[in-house]
Each structure stands twice: as C-alpha cells, then as structure tokens.
Amino acid sequence: MEIFSALLLGLDQAVMPVNLLWCFVGVLLGTLVGVLPGLGPAATMAILLPFTMGLAPVTALIMLAGIYYGAQYGGSTTAILLNLPGETSSVVTAIDGYKMARKGRAGVALATAAIGSFFAGTVATLLLALFAPSLAEVGLKFGPAENFSLMVLGLLASVVLARGSLPKALAMVFVGILIGLIGQDVQTAEPRFTLGLDEMTGGINFVIVAMGLFGIGEVVKDLEHAESRSAISAPFMSMFPTREDWRRMVPPILRGTGIGAVLGLLPGGGALLAAFAAYAIEKRVAKPKEGFGNGAIEGVAAPESANNAGAQTSFVPLLTLGLPANAVMALMFGALIMQGIAPGPTLISDHPKVFWGVIVSMWVGNLMLLVLNLPLIGIWTKLLTLPFRYLYPAILVFCAIGTLSLNNSVFDLWLLAAFSIAGYIFVKLDCDAAPLVMGLLLGPMMEENFRRAMFLSRGKVSIFVDRPISAGLLIVAVLVLVVVIMPRFRATREEAFQE
Numbered sequence: 136m137e138i139f140s141a142l143l144l145g146l147d148q149a150v151m152p153v154n155l156l157w158c159f160v161g162v163l164l165g166t167l168v169g170v171l172p173g174l175g176p177a178a179t180m181a182i183l184l185p186f187t188m189g190l191a192p193v194t195a196l197i198m199l200a201g202i203y204y205g206a207q208y209g210g211s212t213t214a215i216l217l218n219l220p221g222e223t224s225s226v227v228t229a230i231d232g233y234k235m236a237r238k239g240r241a242g243v244a245l246a247t248a249a250i251g252s253f254f255a256g257t258v259a260t261l262l263l264a265l266f267a268p269s270l271a272e273v274g275l276k277f278g279p280a281e282n283f284s285l286m287v288l289g290l291l292a293s294v295v296l297a298r299g300s301l302p303k304a305l306a307m308v309f310v311g312i313l314i315g316l317i318g319q320d321v322q323t324a325e326p327r328f329t330l331g332l333d334e335m336t337g338g339i340n341f342v343i344v345a346m347g348l349f350g351i352g353e354v355v356k357d358l359e360h361a362e363s364r365s366a367i368s369a370p371f372m373s374m375f376p377t378r379e380d381w382r383r384m385v386p387p388i389l390r391g392t393g394i395g396a397v398l399g400l401l402p403g404g405g406a407l408l409a410a411f412a413a414y415a416i417e418k419r420v421a422k423p424k425e426g427f428g429n430g431a432i433e434g435v436a437a438p439e440s441a442n443n444a445g446a447q448t449s450f451v452p453l454l455t456l457g458l459p460a461n462a463v464m465a466l467m468f469g470a471l472i473m474q475g476i477a478p479g480p481t482l483i484s485d486h487p488k489v490f491w492g493v494i495v496s497m498w499v500g501n502l503m504l505l506v507l508n509l510p511l512i513g514i515w516t517k518l519l520t521l522p523f524r525y526l527y528p529a530i531l532v533f534c535a536i537g538t539l540s541l542n543n544s545v546f547d548l549w550l551l552a553a554f555s556i557a558g559y560i561f562v563k564l565d566c567d568a569a570p571l572v573m574g575l576l577l578g579p580m581m582e583e584n585f586r587r588a589m590f591l592s593r594g595k596v597s598i599f600v601d602r603p604i605s606a607g608l609l610i611v612a613v614l615v616l617v618v619v620i621m622p623r624f625r626a627t628r629e630e631a632f633q634e
Contacts, residue, residue, distance in 0.1 A: 142264060145491030149499050154197050154492065157190070161198035162500045165205020166507060170213055176206040180466045181345035182530065184473070185537035192474040193492040199470055200493055201500045203463050204256060204446045208504045211248040211439055215241060227414040231434030243376050244435050247384050249505060250376075251440035255392040256501040259447035262396055264494050271455040271480045279587035280598050282457075284608035286577045286584070289458045291615045293573045303566045311574025312581075314339055321583050334546040341469045343547055344575060346534045347554025348561070348568040349462075355527070355559055380432055387417050387437035395444030399460070400451055409445030410438035447497060453478055454490060458577075462569035465576050 148154060168179045180199055187195035215232035228248065235244040277285065294304040317328045318338030329335040376384065394416065395409035417437040449460040450467075457479030459465040471478045476486055483490045538551045561568055592598035600606045 138264065138268075141268075141487065141491050142495060144487060145493075145495035148193055148488050148492030149197070149495040153191075154194050154496065155499070157194050157198040158201050158496050158500050159503055161201020162205035162208075162503050163507065165202040165207075166209035166504065168202070169206035169209020169211075176203045177345075177462050177466060178349040178530075179206075180463065180470075181342070181349040182533045182537060184342045184345065184466065184470060185540045187470055188473055188540075192471075192476055192486070193489045195470060195474060196467070196489065196493045197496040197500075199467055200450070200497065203467075204443060204497065204500065205504055207439075207443045207446050208249065208252050211252070211435075212245065215244045215248065215435070227410050227438040228435055230414075231429070231431045234430035235432065235435065238430050240430070243380060243432070246376055247380070247432055247435045248439040251384070251388045251391065251436045252443040253501050253505045254388055255395060255440035255444040256447055256504075257498060258392050259396050259399070259444040260494060260497040260501070263448060263451055263497075264491075267451050267455050267490075267494075268483055270451060271483050273480075276604065277456075277480065278602070279584040279591065280602050280605040281608065283581055283584040283588060284599060284605040284612070285456060285458060286581045288608050288612040288615070289452075290570070290573055290577060290581075291612050293461075293570045300565075303564070304570050307561075307566055307568070307570040308574040311571035311576075312578030314344065314571075315575045315578035316582065321579065322586065332546075334544065339550060340541055340547065341575060342473070342541060343538055343550050344554050345466055345469065345572065346537060347551050348558035348572065349466075351530065351534055351551075351555035351558060355555075376432075383432050384436040387413075387433040388440045390416065391437040391440030392444045395441035395446075396448045398441075399445035399448030409441035413437040413441030450493075454482055454493075455480060457482075457580075459573065462572050465569070465572045468576055 149158070164179060165176060168176060179202055183199070183202075187199065190198070211228050211232065214229035215236050232244045232248070235241065290308050294301060294308055313328070315338075317335055319325065319336060320327055326336050391409075391413040394413045398409040398412060414434060414437055417433050449464055452458040452460050453464045453467060457468075457477070459468045468478055476482065476489065534551060535548060538547045541547060558568060561571075588598050589596070598605075599609060
C-alpha cells in the first residue's frame with residue numbers, strides 16, 4: 136500500500152495546473168526539437184537550464200523530463216517522412232520507416248511509432264515507480280568509497296558508449312574532470328587552476344559549458360550542410376493499422392520495451408543503445424528476414440519502443456544513485472544541483488514530492504504525446520521546411536540571455552564563446568562531448584568522495600577493496616577497461632558505430 140500512497144502523492148503534484156502546463160510545454164518542445172534535425176533534447180535543455188531556476192524544483196524537472204522523452208517521439212517523424220532522423224535514437228527507425236513511407240504507408244509507420252512509444256513509456260514508468268525505491272535503499276548503504284567506485288564505473292561506461300575512438304573519449308573524460316577541478320579546493324578553499332582570475336574562483340558554471348558544447352557548438356555544424364528537404368505526406372485517416380499490422384507489431388513492441396527498460400539502466404546507455412539492440416535482435420528473430428530494410432513494420436515498432444523505454448528508465452540511476460546515465464541525464468543532474476537538491480538515495484526520502492511528481496508526470500506526458508503527435512503530423516511536416524539558418528540566431532540569443540541571467544557577468548559570455556568554439560572543434564575532430572560533461576559533473580564529486588574515504592581510513596587506499604560493494608564495483612570497472620582495450624572489441628565497437 137505504501138507504493139499507492141506514494142503514487143497518489145505524485146499524482147497530486149503532477150495534476151497541479153502549473154505542472155500540467157509545464158509538462159505540456161516540455162513534451163511539445165521535445166516533439167518540436169525531435170522533429171527539427173540537428174537540435175535535439177541535450178541542446179534544448181542546455182539552453183533552457185538558466186530559465187528553469189525561476190520554477191519550483193518539481194515543475195522544472197517535469198518540463199525538462201518532458202523535453203527528453205518527447206524528443207524520442209518527434210525524432211521518428213523526420214526519420215519516417217524524410218529519411219532524416221531528428222534524434223540519434225531514431226536512426227534505426229529510418230531504415231524501414233522511410234521505406235514504408237515510400238510505399239504509401241507513412242501513416243501506418245507513424246501510428247506504429249506512436250503506439251509503441253506510448254506503450255513502452257507507460258510500462259517503463261511503471262517499472263521506475265516499482266523498483267527505484269528498492270534501488271535507493273541499496274544506495275543508502277553507499278559510503279564515500281562506494282560512491283567513488285560507482286563514479287569510476289560510470290565514467291568508464293560513458294567512454295565505452297561514446298561516439299568516436301576510445302582514446303578520444305577517454306581524453307574527453309579527463310578534460311571534463313580537469314575543468315571541474317577549477318575553482319576552490321573542496322577542503323582548504325584555496326583557489327586552484329584559476330589563472331589568477333577572480334571570476335574563476337567559484338569554478339566554471341556547468342550551464343555555461345553545457346550551452347557552449349550542446350546549445351551552440353554541436354548545432355552550428357548543421358549550418359554547413361545544404362538544405363534539401365521534401366517530406367512525404369501522411370493523411371490522418373491513413374494512420375490506422377490493419378489487423379495484420381497489429382499481429383506483426385505487438386511482439387516487437389513487447390520485446391523492444393523489455394530491451395529498452397534494461398539497457399536504459401546502464402551508465403552510458405539509454406535510448407540510442409536500446410534502439411540499436413532492439414533492431415538487431417528483431418532482425419535476428421524475424422521470419423522471413425528479407426523484409427528488413429525494405430519496409431518491415433517490425434523495424435519501426437521495435438526500436439521506437441526500445442528508445443522510449445530506455446529514455447524513461449535512464450532516470451533510475453540518476454534519481455536513486457546520483458549517477459547520470461548519459462549526457463541528457465547529466466543535464467538533469469545539473470538542474471537538480473541548481474535547485475539545491477542532491478540526486479541520490481536520499482532524494483526519495485528528502486524530496487518525495489519531487490521524486491514521485493516527476494514519475495507520475497511521465498504517465499501524463501506520454502498520454503499528452505499520444506494525443507498530440509498523430510493529429511499534428513501535418514504541422515510538423517510543414518515545420519520541416521523551415522531553414523535551419525533562421526533558427527540558429529534565436530539559439531544564440533537564448534544562450535546569451537541565459538548566460539547573463541546566471542551572474543550578470545560579461546566574463547561568463549566570454550566563457551560561453553570559448554566553449555562554443557571548443558564544442559565546434561570537438562565536432563570536427565569527432566570527439567563526443569558527452570564524456571566531457573560526465574567528467575565535469577562527476578569529477579569534483581569523485582575527488583570529494585576519494586578524500587573523505589582516505590580520511591576515514593587514515594590514508595589507507597585499501598578501503599576501496601576492503602568494502603564489498605566498492606570492491607565489486609571496481610572489479611566490474613576493471614573488467615570493462617580490459618574489454619575496452621581488447622583489439623577485437625575495439626574493432627567491433629567501431630564497426631557498430633559506423634553502421
């Protein structure tokens with residue numbers, strides 16, 4: 136009965152008019168940025184982070200969460216109608232979705248994506264509500280040694296699942312950690328790595344780094360590409376699947392939901408990994424296999440279910456252990472910190488309205504998305520003709536205003552410009568910015584937990600292997616590192632990313 140009272144508390148928060156309004160704004164923005172190729176939820180959330188400071192914590196998180204899982208819905212629209220994935224997790228959907236559209240079945244493909252997404256999102260949210268409290272109880276047993284080991288594992292996992300080569304991803308983690316160390320020492324309060332600049336004594340604001348790397352740096356690359364878009368129309372009445380379509384789509388939706396729910400829990404996993412895994416498994420079990428790549432409805436149902444389930448369950452490690460599973464969750468982590476809330480095992484007990492309000496809002500948001508997406512396909516299709524060069528100046532203005540709103544400092548604008556240039560250089564060098572953000576957020580916390588553990592053990596490093604949970608996490612981290620450096624794994628990983 137305790138779970139029901141908790142859900143009722145969350146429902147009370149989720150249906151408050153102000154939270155309903157911002158939930159609607161979040162899923163609408165998420166769908167929009169999913170539809171517009173190149174923008175994405177990470178960039179949008181980075182741009183909006185400064186503006187969420189004026190909202191209540193639960194309201195801000197409900198809106199940001201809506202942007203994330205709403206983008207998974209919207210990304211399928213361009214993948215199916217234009218063969219141009221609006222979201223990286225929709226890359227696989229484009230393979231069969233666009234072929235269905237070319238065969239005159241665009242409406243059925245869009246309906247399949249929406250139905251699979253709604254079912255997977257609903258089930259994954261239920262799993263989040265059922266199992267997150269138990270995982271949080273385990274997290275309460277974590278001390279400084281266990282937290283340090285968990286963060287080491289999380290950073291290694293983010294390296295494995297980052298785009299580009301492994302050395303580049305590892306280098307990005309270290310760059311993020313070094314940036315996070317700028318400012319005052321956590322114990323002595325002595326300035327370090329500030330280059331003698333008083334403005335850097337308090338450290339570099341995470342929001343500025345996020346807006347520079349995601350809000351401007353990665354987005355500007357889209358200006359380099361010639362724009363030639365012609366979308367296939369999808370009348371509303373053509374969206375109803377036949378009985379045969381239902382028979383073929385239900386098993387992939389169920390399998391995709393299960394795969395996504397599990398893979399979303401992994402650090403560095405989430406929607407992208409889930410979508411690729413679901414498609415690969417579905418292609419293996421399909422009979423006959425010749426239909427895949429030529430407009431198979433299973434090729435739409437499985438990845439769309441998986442990416443939405445993965446998006447929802449990626450909240451579990453963030454909310455229960457304080458470990459962001461991917462770049463978007465890292466931004467959510469930053470939003471919690473900005474609101475004065477520490478993500479982790481104590482979140483449920485210290486801020487139950489925030490925790491349960493966000494969870495129940497996901498059900499509400501998924502229902503909103505189902506109602507929104509199918510009737511508005513025509514509007515989204517027209518938006519695809521909007522040249523990206525008209526959208527980019529607005530992004531610049533929002534980033535500049537958001538940066539100034541933090542401290543009203545011109546120095547912050549210079550930092551924003553520096554990280555924007557760095558973000559563009561990273562894109563050209565094929566360096567994924569996600570490991571940098573993870574290192575920036577987790578680096579200072581790793582240092583603090585390491586020093587606390589050393590203080591408690593009176594300088595004995597053996598504390599990290601004497602404690603069973605810490606030792607287990609470090610063993611897994613070492614195994615991940617060993618697998619990573621194996622030539623066969625590296626070749627397979629690079630081949631998978633190329634595909």
